[in-house]
Amino acid sequence: MVNNKTCPGCGVMLPNKNLEFSDQYNASGECIQLYHELSANFIMSPDVTFRTQHAVDAYGAQHSGNRVKNIRTAFSLIGLYLAVEREYTGRQVQHAHMELAKRNIKWSSFILPIRPYALSVADVLNIVEVKRNEMLMEWSKNVWDTWENYHEWTRNICKSYLKHF
Numbered sequence: 001m002v003n004n005k006t007c008p009g010c011g012v013m014l015p016n017k018n019l020e021f022s023d024q025y026n027a028s029g030e031c032i033q034l035y036h037e038l039s040a041n042f043i044m045s046p047d048v049t050f051r052t053q054h055a056v057d058a059y060g061a062q063h064s065g066n067r068v069k070n071i072r073t074a075f076s077l078i079g080l081y082l083a084v085e086r087e088y089t090g091r092q093v094q095h096a097h098m099e100l101a102k103r104n105i106k107w108s109s110f111i112l113p114i115r116p117y118a119l120s121v122a123d124v125l126n127i128v129e130v131k132r133n134e135m136l137m138e139w140s141k142n143v144w145d146t147w148e149n150y151h152e153w154t155r156n157i158c159k160s161y162l163k164h165f
């Protein structure tokens with residue numbers, strides 16, 4: 001019988017390898033290992049749009065809570081909003097993050113969504129290469145949709161703090 005472990009952030013069930021919980025994310029060690037694998041995969045086939053940013057944001061929002069810093073959750077939600085609703089590339093999201101970082105905004109804590117996520121990093125990693133970008137965006141969209149209670153908040157932050165928005 002396979003001994004599975006559930007990730008506290010995204011809810012994915014993975015074979016238990018007795019890995020430590022992540023200290024940066026609200027994630028099981030098994031889940032964070034897949035995230036590192038996906039990131040390495042993107043580094044090996046770089047692209048001008050910097051798609052890895054969408055993985056950073058989807059993973060970041062999905063693994064919020066616990067000891068995760070509020071700024072990480074805030075930046076993840078902003079990145080997902082810009083990518084999913086405004087069709088920003090990863091590179092454009094990165095520039096928006098840099099602009100926001102200069103503003104020294106005090107981020108308050110977030111209430112995590114109750115609704116479970118439909119997709120995880122495992123879905124993006126396990127799909128054939130040609131469909132990976134599509135799945136990456138589906139994952140981003142699913143995470144963004146799940147955080148529906150913060151959609152207005154995120155839109156307002158972008159309206160208030162981003163120039164040329």
Ligand SMILES: [Zn+2]
Nearest residue numbers: 007009010031
């Ligand atoms: Zn996870």
